[in-house]
Amino acid sequence: MTTLTSVTRKLFERLRDETADVDAEFAVAPTSLEEAAAILRAAAEAHIPTTFLGGGTHAGFGSPVRAELVITTAGLNRIVDWKPDDLTVVVQAGVDVDTLEVEIASRDQTAVFPE
Amino acid sequence: MDGPMIEAVENFVHAGLPVGAGAVLLAEVVGHPEGIAAEAELIREIARSNGAAAIRTAADETERALLWKGRKSAFGAVAQAAPDYYLNDTVVPRTRFVDVLNEIYAIADRDGLRLLNVFHAGDGNFHPLVSYDASEPGMTDKVVAASHEMVQVAIAAGGTLSGEHGIGIEKRDLMRDVFSTDDLDAQARVREAFDPAGLLNPGKVLPEGSRCFDRPGT
Numbered sequence: 001m002t003t004l005t006s007v008t009r010k011l012f013e014r015l016r017d018e019t020a021d022v023d024a025e026f027a028v029a030p031t032s033l034e035e036a037a038a039i040l041r042a043a044a045e046a047h048i049p050t051t052f053l054g055g056g057t058h059a060g061f062g063s064p065v066r067a068e069l070v071i072t073t074a075g076l077n078r079i080v081d082w083k084p085d086d087l088t089v090v091v092q093a094g095v096d097v098d099t100l101e102v103e104i105a106s107r108d109q110t111a112v113f114p115e
Numbered sequence: 116m117d118g119p120m121i122e123a124v125e126n127f128v129h130a131g132l133p134v135g136a137g138a139v140l141l142a143e144v145v146g147h148p149e150g151i152a153a154e155a156e157l158i159r160e161i162a163r164s165n166g167a168a169a170i171r172t173a174a175d176e177t178e179r180a181l182l183w184k185g186r187k188s189a190f191g192a193v194a195q196a197a198p199d200y201y202l203n204d205t206v207v208p209r210t211r212f213v214d215v216l217n218e219i220y221a222i223a224d225r226d227g228l229r230l231l232n233v234f235h236a237g238d239g240n241f242h243p244l245v246s247y248d249a250s251e252p253g254m255t256d257k258v259v260a261a262s263h264e265m266v267q268v269a270i271a272a273g274g275t276l277s278g279e280h281g282i283g284i285e286k287r288d289l290m291r292d293v294f295s296t297d298d299l300d301a302q303a304r305v306r307e308a309f310d311p312a313g314l315l316n317p318g319k320v321l322p323e324g325s326r327c328f329d330r331p332g333t
Contacts, residue, residue, distance in 0.1 A: 037297075086208035086273075087238065 004038035012046050025068055027053075031075035033092075043069050054094055079103060116141070117216075117232040119196075120189060120244075127192040130185040133169055140236075141186055143179075189233040196229055196246040201255075203262045205269040206278030209239045215272045219243050219265045226261045240278040241269055267292060288322050299325035 015026055030036035043050045051067035053059070073094030081090040084107040091100060097112055104111060116124060116132075116139045125132040132139055142158050144151040155172060162170050173179035193200050207215050216232075223230040229246045243265045245258045266276065266289060276286055276293050290299065303325040309315075 083208065083210070085210050088208060 004034060005041050008038045008042040009045065012042055012048065016046075025070065027070040027072055029072045029075040033076070036071065036076065036093075039069075039071060052093075055096065084109060116186070116189065117230075119229070120193075120231040120233050123192040123195055123231055124185045124189055126195060128181070128185045128188050130181045131171075132185055136168055141182060143183075186233065189231075190244075193231050193244065193246050196231065197248045199247055199249040199255075200231075201245045201247065201258045201262055203243050203266055204278050204280035205241045205243075205266050205274055205276065206239045207241050207269045207272050207274035209236075211272040211274070212236060212239065212241070215241060215269055215274070218268045222261055222264050222268070226257060228258065228261055239274070241274065242278070263289065284319060287320070290322050 028039055030039055040050065048069045049065075049067045050069040050071060051065045053070050053072045073092070076092035076094035077096065077099075078092045079089065079095060079100060080092060081088075082104060083089070084104070087109065089100070089104060089109075089111055091111075100111055118135070118137055121132050121136060121139050122134050124130070125134050140162070144154040144158070146154070159170050159172070171182075173182055190200070190202075220230060222228075223245065231244050231246055232242070233244070234240055234242055243262065245262060247254050247258050249255050266286070270276065270292050276282060276289055282290065294302075299321060303321055306320065307313075307326070
């Protein structure tokens with residue numbers, strides 16, 4: 001974790017140096033919780049305005065965000081642990097809702113409140 | 116409803132509940148008359164194959180209402196046992212329900228406490244209820260300590276701090292049992308973004324010391 005954070009920190013510094021004279025925006029796609037946490041930690045330490053992007057289906061909601069860093073959840077798309085008999089499912093933040101619903105419908109279950 | 120609760124409820128409502136049984140499970144089916152007959156039969160079959168001592172189906176609306184009255188009167192009925200009760204709210208994975216129940220009975224036995232339980236067990240909700248007399252010196256502290264231990268049993272079984280009642284001041288300091296230092300710090304940061312001077316319900320939402328970093332820019 002510490003190594004990951006320091007690598008991420010160096011990466012941010014390099015990107016900032018290289019783009020110092022332009023109005024740049026970065027996007028990163030972590031593929032594990034550890035990566036996501038390291039990126040967020042490094043961004044917080046460097047005071048980089050950050051936002052998250054999932055499927056973008058509700059991207060028009062709320063006030064517009066001006067972020068330099070976009071963390072996409074596309075790489076966090078695993079259904080981690082589904083226990084049908086316990087009525088519990090653990091998923092990563094980027095799991096597509098339809099994919100999840102199709103998967104657990106095989107046991108007549110649903111995880112999503114209707115909008 | 117567990118055994119002690121059946122006794123308390125039956126004494127109060129006289130619904131013909133089986134006093135002496137280990138537990139009563141109340142199931143209701145809703146829908147078209149033809150459909151519900153088949154569903155009710157399925158429930159009876161499951162009950163039979165799991166060793167139910169007796170199965171009773173409400174014959175009419177009056178009997179259905181009476182069975183529900185028993186369930187809905189449970190919290191009033193416990194007053195017969197003692198003037199006060201302490202109800203806790205948690206939730207456990209359904210497959211761990213029986214283990215957790217046995218563990219909380221063991222805690223109550225150890226401390227000489229009277230436990231009466233009524234749950235909507237189908238979704239894993241778990242509400243241990245300790246009946247006691249708050250006028251006995253030290254009793255409330257003893258009950259609260261045992262109840263917190265019961266919550267910790269539920270957490271250890273893969274459950275969590277609250278099933279549906281929420282956290283409040285009561286469980287604020289138990290949040291450390293389920294949230295890491297980083298989790299609490301992130302929650303405190305969000306709160307701080309809206310309330311930097313700490314004016315909104317100070318000390319109420321998060322345990323003391325949740326914030327573990329210096330504020331950015333200071």
